[in-house]
Amino acid sequence: MAAIEEEVQLLGAVGSPFVIRVQIALKLKGIEHKYVEEKLGYLSETLLNYNPVYKMVPVLVHNGKPISESRVILEYIDEAWKQNPILPNDPYQRALDRFWSKFIDDKCVAAAWKSVFIPDEKEREKAREELFEALQFLENELKDKFFGGEEISFVDIAASFITLFQDVAEFLLFSGDKFPKLHKWSQEFYNHPVVKEIMPTKEQQHGFFKARAASIAAANKAAASK
Structure with missing residues (x-):
């Protein structure tokens, strides 16, 4: 090994x-x-x-x-x-984990990115509505401490984006009233010893998203000039 x-x-x-x-x-x-x-x-x-x-x-x-x-x-x-x-042994449960992790990327991550970084205000607002709709599905799906039960699973790791994105999007900060289960999950997840050791500072998080946005803007500008 x-x-x-x-x-x-x-x-x-x-x-x-x-x-x-x-x-x-x-x-x-x-x-x-x-x-x-x-x-x-x-x-x-x-x-x-x-x-x-x-x-x-x-x-x-x-x-x-x-x-x-x-x-x-x-x-x-x-x-x-x-x-x-990090994935369950049962084939059906493994399929469900794959489904929800893909859902997080296709629905949550995509909408979260648009809700902050696209220029048009109306489009940003539309993306935020889509994001909150997607988060409600996750809120309903969360039954235990983590998506995997008492231990961090494949879906929890995929959903780490949500916890991180709260550092750059204040509108996404969960409360006990809005998405109470996700609010509790995000605290449990962030404070897990393994996760806490790896998580970047807010400054590093902001730096990454700023650099990523600049990279995308430059690529779009280059494509438009061709």
């Missing part, structure tokens, strides 16, 4: 909620790895070679083989290292 662990690298960026997903999974599994910091807008040739399709972090490199996209990486980690599983 030790020899394998020494050949694990994670290419990431401080403050990236998608990189943080992978860091949480690696920490929960107890997997030693080398972290390589990438700068948004100035990605290294190594990263571009490992992820030429999306050109984004995170990228996990295991024994020289790269894996991209955070949810894909999480599943790979769970299959490659059996200790402390």
Whole structure:
């Protein structure tokens, strides 16, 4: 096991909620790895070679083989290292975890990003309505301390984006009145020893989102000028 662990690298960026997903999974599994910091807008040739399709972090490199996209990486980690599983053994429950993690990315993450960073005010408001509608589904789905019961699971790790995004979007700050179960979950999740050790500072979080927004704006400008 030790020899394998020494050949694990994670290419990431401080403050990236998608990189943080992978860091949480690696920490929960107890997997030693080398972290390589990438700068948004100035990605290294190594990263571009490992992820030429999306050109984004995170990228996990295991024994020289790269894996991209955070949810894909999480599943790979769970299959490659059996200790402390983050996905349930039951096939139906595994399917449900995959469904809700995809829902989080397709509905929550997409709407959250638009609700803050798109220029048009009406479109931002529309995105916020979509976000709150999606969060209500998660509120209804949450039955226990975590989505996985008493322990952090695949869905909790995917939903870490929500906890992080509250640092840059005050309108999303949960209260006991609005989304009470998600409010309690976000506190339990953030204060989990493993998660708390990995979470970035608010300054780092703001820095990442600012850099990401600038990167997207530059790409859109370049595309429009062609």
